[in-house]
Amino acid sequence: MASGSGSGSERWSEDLETEVAMAMGTTDVELLKRAWRNEKAAPEILQFEAALVLRAREQIQLLEETVEEFTENGVDDLVVSLYQMDLDRSLFLLRSYLRIRLQKIEKYMIHISKTNLWNRLSEQEQRFAKSRCTDIMEKHLEQSVLSRLPYGYQSILKQSISSEEDDMVPEPQLDTFVFCKTKHAVGAFQLDDTGDEIVDLVADDLYVLRYKSIRGLVESGRIDLV
Amino acid sequence: MAGQSDPHLSIFSAPELEFLAEDEMVEVVPNIRMEALHVICGDFGPFFPQIAKVPLWLALALKKRDKCTIRTPEWMSVERLTQVLEAERESPREFQPLPFHYVEISRLLFDHARDDIPDIYMVRSLIEDIRYVRFHKVETGLETISGRTHAVKLKNLSAMEVNIVRPFMVRALQAFYKHDSPQMIQQPQTMGSRRPQVVDRGSRRDLRPR
Numbered sequence: 001m002a003s004g005s006g007s008g009s010e011r012w013s014e015d016l017e018t019e020v021a022m023a024m025g026t027t028d029v030e031l032l033k034r035a036w037r038n039e040k041a042a043p044e045i046l047q048f049e050a051a052l053v054l055r056a057r058e059q060i061q062l063l064e065e066t067v068e069e070f071t072e073n074g075v076d077d078l079v080v081s082l083y084q085m086d087l088d089r090s091l092f093l094l095r096s097y098l099r100i101r102l103q104k105i106e107k108y109m110i111h112i113s114k115t116n117l118w119n120r121l122s123e124q125e126q127r128f129a130k131s132r133c134t135d136i137m138e139k140h141l142e143q144s145v146l147s148r149l150p151y152g153y154q155s156i157l158k159q160s161i162s163s164e165e166d167d168m169v170p171e172p173q174l175d176t177f178v179f180c181k182t183k184h185a186v187g188a189f190q191l192d193d194t195g196d197e198i199v200d201l202v203a204d205d206l207y208v209l210r211y212k213s214i215r216g217l218v219e220s221g222r223i224d225l226v
Numbered sequence: 227m228a229g230q231s232d233p234h235l236s237i238f239s240a241p242e243l244e245f246l247a248e249d250e251m252v253e254v255v256p257n258i259r260m261e262a263l264h265v266i267c268g269d270f271g272p273f274f275p276q277i278a279k280v281p282l283w284l285a286l287a288l289k290k291r292d293k294c295t296i297r298t299p300e301w302m303s304v305e306r307l308t309q310v311l312e313a314e315r316e317s318p319r320e321f322q323p324l325p326f327h328y329v330e331i332s333r334l335l336f337d338h339a340r341d342d343i344p345d346i347y348m349v350r351s352l353i354e355d356i357r358y359v360r361f362h363k364v365e366t367g368l369e370t371i372s373g374r375t376h377a378v379k380l381k382n383l384s385a386m387e388v389n390i391v392r393p394f395m396v397r398a399l400q401a402f403y404k405h406d407s408p409q410m411i412q413q414p415q416t417m418g419s420r421r422p423q424v425v426d427r428g429s430r431r432d433l434r435p436r
């Protein structure tokens with residue numbers, strides 16, 4: 001896998017991450033589940049969890065090999081089927097996580113490639129976004145529609161030359177409301193710029209808030225989307 | 227398929243919620259001996275004919291092959307559920323604490339472990355009543371959403387209830403936010419008599435004084 005296979009220091013910090021996670025009693029499956037839920041509920045694409053995905057893939061591969069061994073050695077059917085179930089469940093999580101991200105990339109491909117959201121993609125996702133999404137889409141739109149429009153209206157990004165911003169680019173709706181829960185109390189939290197809206201976020205209570213206001217908390221992992 | 231549930235509606239499909247619920251722990255009593263399982267999500271076993279804690283998916287797999295009995299979770303007893311139902315009826319603004327996935331867990335147990343649940347018909351009807359009362363509260367609460375609601379607090383709501391109410395609530399809140407926001411800034415800040423009411427309401431409140 002492209003990301004995460006870097007130098008020794010990267011490896012070391014990955015192991016440290018695993019150890020910390022284990023010490024806190026969270027397995028990789030839990031972390032992957034959380035990443036999956038957050039990704040599903042968030043309107044914009046979130047940071048790619050490269051280390052987590054890599055670890056999950058390794059564990060899944062290991063388990064696949066174990067299951068193969070077991071079937072060959074004629075281990076009890078029940079045990080094999082239980083291992084297989086866990087394997088299927090983890091695979092489902094991983095695949096669903098990746099698919100949700102791909103869906104978002106396809107939807108907002110131009111917007112992502114123009115902003116710093118690009119950095120949230122993994123290398124493979126970036127390749128996908130560039131060659132399979134934006135390039136093909138641009139070519140298609142140009143050939144089928146844009147080249148036949150009058151001069152001044154031929155841009156993919158702007159409605160017309162006189163537009164000041166790129167108003168033809170669909171953007172994710174950051175103002176949408178999301179359901180969320182925090183693990184530890186955040187205390188009084190300001191929801192908007194004018195300071196009119198203060199919410200006291202207590203641990204384990206369910207809130208419905210505007211995504212835009214809690215974006216930072218989601219990124220730092222202090223709040224979970226449900 | 228893995229990513230095909232429509233993201234524009236409830237975000238999670240019912241089977242996906244069930245998938246999440248299946249990771250909750252239950253107690254089982256195996257009737258076989260088995261060595262320890264080292265799966266990705268943890269290590270379980272070794273299994274003897276004594277109480278063991280396993281994830282629900284594992285318990286159901288064992289149960290389907292008749293290799294264990296499932297112990298009904300403590301919150302699923304007739305006494306406990308009757309208490310919860312009464313408490314739900316008595317407090318019109320609060321939701322009683324129940325396991326986050328109580329709907330999914332009870333459904334799965336009803337479907338696959340009927341013989342392990344004492345008084346199953348009673349339990350079933352109690353849970354249905356509880357769901358009904360809670361959802362009624364949710365609906366009443368929805369009526370109080372207005373343009374000045376910038377956040378909603380839903381303490382103790384369960385996963386399935388959240389998922390059902392999500393599309394409507396999100397669209398309603400968003401519509402209010404979009405159409406009402408220029409007026410919000412101009413609203414005079416009248417505190418005083420409204421304050422105590424805000425503190426009173428346990429489960430759902432306008433977090434901004436009217």
